[in-house]
Amino acid sequence: MINAALFVSWALAVVIFDCFWRRIPNGLVIVGVVLACALAASGYSPFHIAFKDAAFGVLAGLVALLPFYLMGVMGAADVKVFAALGAWCGLHALLGLWIAASVFAGIHALCLIVPAAIKSSLSATAHLVGADGNNKKRARHATFMVGGRRATPYAALLAVSALGSFTLHALGAAR
Template identity: 50%
Template sequence: MLWLLCVAVYDFRKRRVPNWLVLSGAVLALAVLGLGAQPFGIGWTAALAGAVSGFVFLLLFYAMGLMGAGDVKFAGALGLWVGMSALVPIWIIASLFAGLHGALWLALQRWPFFPRLALILSGPPSQPAAGGTLPSRVRFIPYGAYLALATVAWMFWERQS
């Protein structure tokens, strides 16, 4: 839960999920699996299938320029924790959150009733790359954060069932 919170906060604030954060979650997931203390009751096969499916599915969106690489890597690490069967509802919930974020951002661009909220939804200003050029595509939807929040919602939902 702490790892998910760190990912969500970092992605909301910086609009990126750093490699050290992804790697720490993946290493911890592998350690928990190795010790036989996996909190969601999945085994190695389900965890590895979740990691591969999480990574490969979102890799398609990265290839189309719709998502950042950190989101893709985070989905792979997340799959190690929850397995492939849990990723489907998590993706659906996260996509709904991201869709609401985008729709609200578009509405606030058109009707600027709450300019500060529009700025928050847009994220931090884009920083120039090493060559001094701005990134070709600004990613204002923190999908990794929404994946993390959807996972927390899924965790509570599963405990209630």
């Protein structure tokens, strides 16, 4: 039970840091990897994985998302959290977590793009035809920023996906 509470607490901390401060402390990632590996080595992993699976999960998590960081489309914290989730959940769970988080990221992007596009088109219509009926230039382009940042909190979405996976895993074990 404590092992599950440790995972849930760690994952919720990732969500809170990523959503509110858009920064995830390296210490939080390191604690996650160390806890996950220690629990796996002692046989008390909340996902019932062995240490070998945790170690391969860390490596796979780093290798899978590192190219996206190097291309500049993903933050370093996202890569590190994915590696830590590899330690918690194991190599076999990473593809599912990645897919789920990417679907959530797509939904998040739509939630930003659609209102911004509507606002932009309404604003452009109002600015194109002035009160005197003369045409004007379009004021500016739509922005997809929330809280001064354009990026999706991807590490938070990865952690939420892992929490969902854990919940399904726990419900399956309870049967």
